[in-house]
């Protein structure tokens with residue numbers, strides 16, 4: 001069995017510039033991976049089938065699973081006759097704004113590249129990833145990057161200033177399509193993406209905190225007021241800066257001072273079941 005790590009991502013910025021003629025949104029986002037990860041196991045099978053086995057009942061076990069789609073894409077493109085059993089040990093909350101499904105697909109691409117000896121580069125794997133979903137290309141590389149286009153054009157950035165990251169996920173799932181559908185682009189308050197890049201390049205923690213921004217917050221806040229409440233509480237308990245990740249509902253807080261982390265964690269656990277303390281990974285993913 002070959003094991004591959006599939007880390008979650010958070011958005012340090014998420015901006016929507018306009019709606020394109022092909023109905024996709026033109027986005028500009030800075031994403032970074034954190035050390036909360038699913039574990040993907042890949043085992044070759046002689047019958048040519050693709051099978052999904054998961055520890056989580058909410059993970060689809062058929063073609064709807066992004067990892068399945070990744071395996072099918074490589075199998076068809078490169079004429080692979082063998083099959084694969086994909087075991088997904090889920091740690092990343094589902095429909096949370098943390099790109100769990102996309103990361104599973106990306107890890108499957110990286111792992112099958114090795115298992116099936118395809119010798120593809122990360123760039124080639126990322127190109128395949130874009131056919132599965134907008135966030136899959138980023139997840140192939142991991143690390144920190146500016147993503148543009150519909151999210152598939154990736155420019156690598158250095159590791160962000162080190163900090164603790166607290167993730168809190170209220171007990172709701174959010175549909176990314178619904179949130180984008182509810183977005184009114186006119187009059188949006190856009191995050192300062194350039195300033196965030198400067199903060200990262202200069203390892204400036206305070207400027208990173210000041211530059212966090214996500215235009216989808218207003219839409220998700222209207223649909224799910226409990227997300228606003230979690231954001232306010234994280235601020236109140238002492239996080240340096242707080243933002244919703246992706247289309248939500250997960251909210252993350254940046255905390256530089258280690259002594260403050262457990263106080264914030266305990267405060268949040270009082271009313272939110274799913275709270276995680278993680279670090280940004282900084283580094284790009286290994287090939288597999």
Ligand code: ATP
Pocket residue numbers: 058059060064065066067088093094095096097098099100101102104105135174176246247248
């Ligand atoms: P993003 O941040 O990219 O919008 P997300 O974290 O909000 O993604 P996912 O956890 O990827 O959302 O789940 C979104 C939907 O994708 C789920 O409702 C689920 O049915 C489907 N899905 C497909 N494959 C997977 C997978 N491997 N793990 C989890 N969900 C998956």
